[in-house]
Amino acid sequence: MKITRDVIVDLLPLYLANEASDDTRSLVEAYLADDPALTKLVEQSNQQNWEGDVPVPLDKEHEMKSFEKTRQLLVQQRVLMAFAIFSTLMIVAVRGGEEGIRWLWGDLPQVGWL
Secondary structure (H helix, E strand, C coil), X not given: CCCCHHHHHHHHHHHHCCCCCHHHHHHHHHHHHHCHHHHHHHHHHHHCCCCCCCCCCCCHHHHHHHXXXXXXXXXXXXXXXXXXXXXXXXXXXXXXXXXXXXXXXXXXXXXXXX
16 A cells, blocks of 8 residues: 555654654655655754744733733623523512512411421
8 A cells, every 4th residue: 555645744743743653753754765845844844943832922911901801701790690590580589460560479378487
């Protein structure tokens, strides 16, 4: 079975990250020996520095703005949740009819607590 160039291109990220198995590495290296264009691409990729994380510049002002925005969103979420719970309870607890608005449990006898 002949290995196509597309298969090798699919394996290149693993090969370049040194995460490929020994068999895969030998397969890619054997193919690269016969394909100078792909070898040049791999050499260019190896020249770039891929080590470490990409630094994200954050200053204190940006962090504080993000923190305040998050805080505002959490407060807004709590208020909306409280409103949703209150509205649901009112729908369940109140009944409207010809007599007007009344509590559903208004006609129940009083229960004494022991």
